[in-house]
Structure formats: structure tokens, C-alpha cells
Amino acid sequence: MNLSNHTLTNIQRFFVYLFLVVLVVITLIPVWLLIVNATRSTLEIQQGISLLPSKYLMTNYRILLSKGLDLPLGFMNSLTIAVLTTVITVYFSMLTAYGLVVYNFKGRKTLYNLMLVLVMIPMQLSIIGFYQWMSKLGLTDSYASLILPGIASAGSVFFAKQYLESIMIQDLIDAGRIDGASELSIFHKIMLPIAVPGMFTLGIFAFVASWNNFFNAFILITTRNKYTLPMLIQTLRGDVYRHEYGAIYLGLAASVVPIIIIYFLFSRYIVNGISMGAVKE
């Protein structure tokens, strides 16, 4: 009886692992093909699928540049926007969350409920009103319209609030007050240093979201040399690149690989961060 139970568990376990392996293959194959094809010549790509890299990476890169796709510039544009958005989002989310956690002011509950509702509302659908308003302010075709909304990111405040509550030590704040520190400098000099791990997680998510954002940039940015990476990718499907598969794959890989590297470096922060906003709600 015991033995048969044991065998049953082993059989089940075998099928579970089989299932997991199949899912891993499905998950990884598209990305792997993308990276491998970025190193293969167009001729090789047309001759068939291969899972092994080839040696045409630099050739593809030269083709890409020769067709007028300024990959390095797009990369720098995306990086600039993503870094600034990250800094702004993290700082202001922490500031807001600190205000919500530490002070019991009138309207705190209302503000908190507003955050909750904002997470459940498709704000992107007001992009037309946003666009028209930005053009009145003279902010279309400017990175400011992509970066500044980070000041009011409800989802990030939510996460920051959850995190601050878990690490908050009232005694430290009181000690700071006794020493005569101002409220803002208590936040800057005492709270922020303690909150670095949480800010780091928050920052990774803000960075990735900004890096991958296609729609807003697509609507707001018009000048060619201000294009972000996802916008350049969109131009890759045009006629100029019709038969340059190797170059196309390289362009795609260049936008995906940096994120894969960040992920493998910081996956622990990322995976733990995902559930933080939701589970302790």
C-alpha cells in the first residue's frame, strides 16, 4: 500500500516535470531564435532554422546602420528616458508613500482610496486628451511628456506604501525630531537609506516599463532623431528592410537583450517584488 502510494507520487512527479520542461521550451524558444538569428546572415536564415549562433553579428550591424537605422542613438534615447523616469518615479512614489504612512492628516484615507481606484482604471485611454493638452503646453515631441507623469504613478505609490509599512520604525523618526531635524531631512537622511532595497525593486519595474513603452512615445514623439527603441523597431517592418532578416533580428535583439541581462542580474528582487503590491493588500 505504502509502496504503491510512493510509486504513484513518482509517476505524478514525472509528468509534472515533463509539463514544466515543455513550458520552459515554449517560453524560451522564441527569445532564443531571436538572439541566434541576430548572429546569422539573411541567407542562412532563409535556408532554415538553427539553434546555434553563427558569426554575422557585425555584418548585420553594418547593414542595419547602412539602411539609416541609428540603433545607438535610439538606445541612448530610450536609456535617457528610462533612467530619468525611474529616478522621478522612485523618488516621488517614496515621498508620497511616506506622507501616507507617517502622517495622519485629513483626507489621507481618501487619497489612499484614490490610489486604489487609479490602479483599476485604464488611464492610457485618455491619451488623446493628454496629447492635446501637452501640445498646448508645448510639450509634444519632448521627453518631458514621457518622464514627468512618473511623479504621479499610483501603482508605484501603492508598492512603496506597502514596503514602507513593513520597514517603518517610529522611534527613528522621533529620534530625528528630538535632534531637531526637519521632516524632509528625516525622510531624506533616515528613511530613504533604510528603504534602499525597496526602492531598488521599484526602480527596476519603473525602468523596464519605461524602456518597453511604445504607445505613449509613438503618439507624442515625432522627430526622427528622438525616436526610442520600440519606435525604431516599428520602422524595421518597412520596405527598406524587406530582405534583411539578419539585420531585423539584430535590431529586435538589441532592444530585448539589455532587459534579459538586467533580469538575470536582479531576478530575485524582481520575482519577490511582483507579489508585494498585491498579496498584502
Next chain:
Amino acid sequence: MFKKLKYDHYGYLFVAPFIIGFLIFGLYPVLNTVFLSFTDRTLMSRTFNITWFKNFQLLFADKTFITAVTNTWELWLMNFIPQMGIAFLLSVFFTNLRLKIKGVGVWRMIFYMPNLMMASAIAALFFSLFSYYGPVNQFIVRSGFVAEAIDFIRKPSWMRGLVVFIQWWMWFGQTTILLMAAMTAIPVSLYEAALVDGAGSLQMFLHITLPLIKPVMIYILVTSLVGGMQMFDIPYLLTDGRGSPGNSILTNTINMYMKFHSSKGHIGAASAVGLVVFLMTSIVALLIFFLLREKHDEPVKNGNREK
């Protein structure tokens, strides 16, 4: 207590930037969209008229709009259901004490990876993979599965299937991580107590696990719905950016963008699309949240008390 009161007004200082930012970049654009949707404003002319509900009348008479709304719901549902299903299965496997699956962290890490990929790059990738002379056709023709290459890009059901697959592929890992976190947060003592009372594993799942992970399930449902109703990058870049073939992957946001990007730049009409979908999604999302949340409070409290 006295001290706290003295400092509480500092809270306004800390939340002020958020409120100002929200008014400028959040609330005003929404109000502006509402206003524009009542006008015939275009990007080409400075003058415009208030036309009240004309944009909405035209919209509801427009078959393309109805198609876009139906498509968006269908594309979302078709990826959400299997996404939830697989995520449930995986979280049960990963948290099962009898199976003791090894390397849970590594599996989860791999499954989550597609979520961080640039959606536009992924769509462009699948566009190449499934193009007429692309790798998928080469593979199935050479290995003899089919006699002739399939023109995937022109087949509505294939393109819909691909959008659904990509969405599923990008999101099942995240859903798994959330469900698993909720399941592992349940105290083991609850299950032990149930075992003593002679409960089976199905009973424990139905009466302990499900009620306790309900808040997280609601969170997943609502955020996925809100994201799904705004779906743009993947269907836009997978074919010609107009929801082809035959409007089969035309979504709400693509429809809105096409009005915005039409030769005249009809921002009045585009705003009307945005507003209708905004209201539809918000109402459904808030209904789900508030209706389901009220109910769940009870059993949790009862469960704790019984223990």
C-alpha cells in the same frame, strides 16, 4: 499622541507633488478627453464646434467600433482563461508538499521572463517567424507536415490565435508568481486543523485555499482586464497596424489610434472611442472589485475564528 498631532499637517507637504502631478498628467487629460469627445475637433484646424453626442451616435452606428470592442473582449478572455488555468496548475504543483518539486525558483524565473520583453519587439519577432518565407513555414514544409507554405499573416484565425498566444506567453508567469505567493501565505496550521477534522485535499482546496486566495485572484482579474482592454502593441505590430486581416485583430486602442492618425487627425472622434472604452472598463473593473471583495471578508474572518 500629542506629538503626532503636531506633525500631521506635514503630510500635505509630502503628498502635494503627487496631487499636483496627478491633476496635470492624470485628471486634466481625462477631463480634456471628455470635452474633446463632445466636439468635432481635428488636428488640422484651430476652430471646432461643440457637437454634443454626435461622435457617440456615429460611434455606436459604426460596425468597426463594435467589432473592435468585441475583438478586444474576445482576445482578452481567450488569453485570460488559459493563463489562469496554467497558473493555477503550476502554483498547485509548486506548493504541493507531497510532490516536492525541485528548483521552484528557477522554473518561476524562466516563466516570468517573457513579461519583461518589449511587446513591440515580440510582435515584430512573431511577424518575422510567421511570415510567408519565415522560419515556421520553412520548418513545417521541409519536415513534411504540410505540402505548401501557409500564408499565416492573411489568415484571421491564425493571427487571432497568435495574439492570444503571445499575450498568454507574456503573462502566465506573473500570474503564477502571484497565485503562488497567495497560496504560500496561507498558514499551514489551517490545513493541519482540517486534516485532523478528516478533510480531503479537494475539500481543503475548496474551503481553505480558494477563499483565502480570492483577494489576489480579484487583483489579477482586475489588472489583467484593465491591461487587456488597452491592448495595442502586439496586435498593432503583428500585421499592418490596422487590425488586419479583415479587422480580426482590430482592438479598441488600434481603433482609437486610427482615428487620431487619420488624414485629418480626428481627435474628437478618437476621444469618443477612448472615453467609451474607458467608462466600460472602469465600470466593469470597479464592479468586480467591490462586489467580490465584500463577499470575501466574511469567510476569512469565520475561518480564523473557527481555528
